[in-house]
Amino acid sequence: MVYATVCGVDLWEFVTDRWPRLAAEAYQHASVVIQCTIIAAIIGIGVGIAVYRSPLGSTIATALASTILTIPSFALLGLLIPFVGLGVAPTVTALVLYALLPIVRNTIVGLGGVDAAVTDAARGIGMNRVRVLTLVELRLAWPAILAGMRVSTQMLMGIAAIAAYAKGPGLGTEIFSGLNRAGAANATNQALAGTIGIVLMALVIDGLYLVIARLTTSRGIRA
């Protein structure tokens, strides 16, 4: 076990020693990312539906979501603390805001890409607006929307680590603590454990997205 030996104690040993705590943080990390993706999806798909028929609305929504993404995450978290306090609230707010862009953009692109002949036929045979949207347009846009959610989730896995700065939940706690104690015993192991844990979870969740896409996309439109 020479390869992973850092600062005298081996990383594997570090992880097994602190497994209960690391596992709980990993669970919290994944949980907050997934929940924030779902909240962002509900808001983002809603915004997409509201604006996709208007070129101006689409441009504004996309621009706004892009602007949010340019705010450094560290700064956004810090700026939120005075308003929502420490802990879960700033974390969730920031993550949801960051997750919006890919979802809003892909919803607009997906809905806009539905063949006009298909929606014309849908209306022509007597579907009302809500049915055209729910039975036809959203079903056809779903692969694009899901792809947007996948990008958001990947992004949030990393950004969620920074939430530890605002005392948010997750593996970021390990990274921050490790980096703060740089040079101390196990400091590097702690930061590494958090980082590697996030990367591994991101890969697993990405795999899950593939499974979900396969299960929820009609064979008729699967690539």
Next chain:
Amino acid sequence: MPEQQTSVGIELDGVTKRYTGQREPAVDSFTMTINPGETTIFVGPSGCGKTTTMRMINRLIEPSAGRITIGGDDALSLNPDDLRRRIGYAIQQAGLFPHLTVAQNVAVVPGLLKWDKKRINARVEEMLSLVGLEPSEFLHRFPRQLSGGQQQRVGVARALAADPPVLLMDEPFGAVDPITRGNLQDELMRLQSELRKTIVFVTHDFGEAVKLGDRIAVLGDRSRILQYDTPEAILANPADDTVAGFVGAGASLKQLTLLRVRDIELGQTVTATEDESPATVRQRIEADGRKFALVLDGRGRPLRWVHARQLGGDSLAGTGAPVGDLVSSQSTLQDALEAILTEGGDAVVTGTRGEYIGTVQLDTVVGKIRELREEHQS
């Protein structure tokens, strides 16, 4: 068990469509009576407003002014979605839902009308058979697994699934190859002879209009009706130069496609059986003032043409030239003319068992066209 619907007519009265920001209306005071159970074709150049006019019937486009009644009901006072469920709608690219199977596509309107599941399933199979698709083979396919022609068939099946009395078709065969298009047109004619729906069909192809229409409305700018009449009448006597230009060259040839061999009087020729002696046949030919005789087999089926010159031998067996193209009484006069030109003489008409029943002569065909033209000019 389809709902039995009697045919309904459509009345359009002063129907107008104005778009904001455009000085001229897209459709200007369109008034027309569409007969129940007939196929009415809107034909005209691109951009003349024919599609806009059709889409106002099911209110995919809301008229700016005017009245539309369908089977006596005021279409403009109904809920548009309910109205559309009672009107079949088929369009050029078929517009099938790509994420649904063929069966699910056809089942959409019965589903919207809340039919029970068993009835929907039975209806879906019935509709697929009706449009010539084997249900067991196609039910669970997705649209992308179908050819263009098959997609159109499913589109028509979907439009007819809830047995609407009215069917709107917007260039439904515009995007398929000519051979498939011909087949689909034949199928539609067969369907319509069974179903007698009130069909409004939009096309820019006058040949298609002549083939499918009971009545044709030739439309000009802003959907102005240039002529509204039967195909025969429009071909025989176009109302003005614009219609004549649209009908195009070869109006008389198109007219031949509307007439059947059974509509004209058949001529007769000298016939002979193979066991007759050539000498007696020659006598009969000369007595009749002709040059040829038609040799028939034992069951009266045409075999060969023999010329008087070829009747020098002992037997008729093997003499003369085989009869090429045959026509039946259901054939169009165009087919008969084709046979006349190919054969270089009269076309031979056979009955249901292939037996000789008469001939079509060039003069008869020409005479029939002249007669029609005079009839429609009066």
